[in-house]
Amino acid sequence: MLKKITTVAGVVLLSALTACGSGGGGGGTASSGGTITMGFAQVGAESGWRTANTKSIQDEAKAAGVDLKFSDAQQKQENQIKAIRSYIQQKVSVIAFSPVVETGWDTVLLEAKRANIPVILTDRSIDSDDTSLYKTFLGSDFVEEGRKAGDWLVANASGPTNVVELQGTTGAAPAIDRKKGFEEKIASKSDIKVVASQTGDFTRSGGKQVMEAFLKSQSKIDVVYAHNDDMGLGAIEAIKAAGKVPGKDIKIITVDAVKDGMTALANGEINFIVECNPLLGRQLMELTKKVVAGEEVPARVVTEEGTFTQEQAKAALPQRQY
Amino acid sequence: MKNRLLWPLLALVALLLLNLVVTPSFFSLRMQDGHLYGSLVDVLKNGAPTLLIALGMTLVIATRGIDLSVGAVAAIAGAVTCVHIGTSGDAGTAIAGMAIALVLCAVLGLWNGFLVAGLGIQPIIATLVLMTAGRGVAMLVTEGQIVTVNNTAYKQVGAGFVVLPTSILISLLVLALVAFVTRKTALGMLIEAVGVNPEASRLAGVRARTIIWTVYVFAAVCAGIAGLMISSNVSAADANNAGLWIEMDAILAVVIGGTSLAGGRYSLTGTLLGALIIQTLTTTVYTIGVAPEVTLVFKAVVVIAVCLVQAPKARAALSFRKVAVSS
DSSP states (O other): OHHHHHHHHHHHHHHHHHHHHHHTTTTTOHHHHSOOEEEEEEOOOOSHHHHHHHHHHHHHHHHHTOEEEEEEOTTOHHHHHHHHHHHHHTTOSEEEEOOSSSSSOHHHHHHHHHTTOOEEEESSOOOOSOGGGOSEEEEOOHHHHHHHHHHHHHHHOOSSEEEEEEEOSTTOHHHHHHHHHHHHHHTTOTTEEEEEEEEOTTSHHHHHHHHHHHHHHOSOOOEEEESSHHHHHHHHHHHHHTTOOBTTTBEEEEEEOOHHHHHHHHTTSOOEEEEOOOOOHHHHHHHHHHHHTTOOOOSEEEOOOOEEEHHHHHHHGGGOOO | OHHHHHHHHHHHHHHHHHHHHHOGGGGOOEEETTEEESHHHHHHHHHHHHHHHHHHHHHHHHTTOOOTTHHHHHHHHHHHHHHHHTTOOOHHHHHHHHHHHHHHHHHHHHHHHIIIIISOOOHHHHHHHHHHHHHHHHHHHHTTSOEEOOOHHHHHHHHOEESEEHHHHHHHHHHHHHHHHHHSSSHHHHHHHHHHOHHHHHHTTOOHHHHHHHHHHHHHHHHHHHHHHHHHHTTEEOTTTTTTTHHHHHHHHHHHTTOOTTSSOOOHHHHHHHHHHHHHHHHHHHHHTOOGGGHHHHHHHHHHHHHHHHSHHHHHHHHHHHHHHHO
C-alpha cells in the first residue's frame, strides 16, 4: 500500500518538476550552468544487489558533482517510461536507466534521441535493431562470469569431478549466460562432468530444495556450481543436513559476491565466488562526462569485476558494502 | 467419500512408483545425526508449509471464499521474526519474534475477515488487496534486503528434526486439531452450511459472519506458521520470494483433494493428499532430472491428469468403458 502511495507521490512530484522546468523557459539546461544533470530510472529495490547499485550511483553522482534525478520504477516498465519522458521534458543532459525488460523501448528512446539527449544503459541491455538509440551499455558480462567459474574449476579439479549445477530462473539472461560460459570452459577437461542441472530460481529455498534432491539422486557429487550466492547458501544448508562438510566434501562455486556469500566464503563453506559488481556508479559518471563532452565512447563497457578465493574474501569482507 | 479420495491417492502412489522405477534409492531411509534422512523425508519437510496453508485454505474455500493473501502473509511472518531476531542467538528472542509475527498475522486475518464478512467484498478481491500490499509491507520490514539470522532455536522450526522434520510434525498436529474441532463438534457442519448458503444458514441461526471471520483468521495464522517454516528452513527472510505463488499451490492442493471451489463439503484428508502430491511432484522433477525448460509442462500434465480423473464426466466415461469391457 505504502509503496503504491510512494509511486503516486513520485509521479506527482515528477510532473511538478516538469512544470517548473518548462515554466523557466528551458533555462535549466545543464551545459549552460556547467553542471551535468542526469535522469536515472532504476528498476526498483528488489534485492540487496540492487540497493547497493542504487547507493553507488547516488554516492558517485554526488562525488562527481552530477545533479542526479532518481526514480524507482517498482519493477514496472510503464513507470520507467513515464520517468524517462519526464526527464526528456526537464531537458536533462543525459538519461541512464536499467531496463526492467528487454523490449518495448524504441518509442520513448526515439523521443530522447529527437530531443538530443544521450542515453546510457546500465546493468541490463535492451533488444532493439536500432543501436543508435543509446550511446553505450555499461554492465556485467554474464558469459564471462561463467567462464571465470569454469576456469577456476579446471585449474583446481583433480581426477574425475562430478558437478551439479543450480541454475537461475529459467530463461533469465544471467542464468543462460552463466551456464554457457561455464560449459565452454569445462569442455576442455573431459573428466569434469555436469551430472545434474536444475533451476533454483535464484533463491535460497530453491537452492536448498534442489540440492536436497541432488544429494539423494546422485551417488557422487564433488562440486556445486550455483548461478548466485543465495542458491549456494541454500545448498550449504542441504549439504550440512546430509552430514557432509560444505567446502570440503563438496566444493562450492557461486556468482555475485554479496555480503552473506562472502561471509560463507571467508568461513570456508564456499570455495570460490565470481563477482557480479553492482558498484558501477563511478564508471557510469566517467562515461556520462565523456558523453556530455561529445567524446566517443565504446558501445559496450564491461563492469570491472574480480573473483574471490577464501583468503581474498577474508581480506575484503570488512569493507564489503552490500 | 472414500471413492472421492481414491483417485488422488492413486495419483500419489503412481508418482511414488515412477520415482521408484527411475531412482531405485527413492524409498531408502537412513538415520543421519539422529534423524531420518531420505527423499521421502524431504517430501514431508518441504511439503509441510504447503500443507499448513492448504489446511487454512480448505476451511476458507468451504465457506465459498478464497484467500490469495497467504503467500504475502507468510513473507511478512518470516520478515518480522528475522528482523526481531537480528543478530541474537537467544532462544527467548526467537520465540518472542515468532509470537509477535503470529499475532500480526492474526491481525491481518482479521483485516481479510473484515473486508469479506464485514464489508461484504468478494473474497478474491478482498484478499487480493493484501496479496499485493502484503509483500510491500514485508519489503518495508526487511528494507528490501534478505535478512540472515543465526539462531539455533529458530532454525528448529523449519530445518529441525525430532526424528521426523519438526515442520511436518507441526503441520500434522494442526491437521489433527482441525479434524478434531471441525468433525467432533458442529463447527465443521456450520462451516459447510455457510458455504452452501450463507443467507439460509444465517436465517437458521448460524452466525455466518463470525464463522467467516474465524476461518480467515485461521488461514492467516496457518500462513504465518508456514512463513516461519519457510524462513527458518534457510535461516533468512526473503521478502521477495518467500511463499511466492504458494497460494496457488495451496488452492491446487485443496482442489486435488476433492473440495469444491463452490463451497460446502470439504475433505481434510483430501487436502493432505493434495499437498503431498504437489510436493512429490516437485521432488520428482528434481530427482529424475526433468529439464528446467519443460518442468512446468510436466507439472501441468500431471495436474491435468489428476483433475480429469476426478471430474464426474471423465469418471463416468471411464466407468462406462469398464462396464462395457466386463459385459
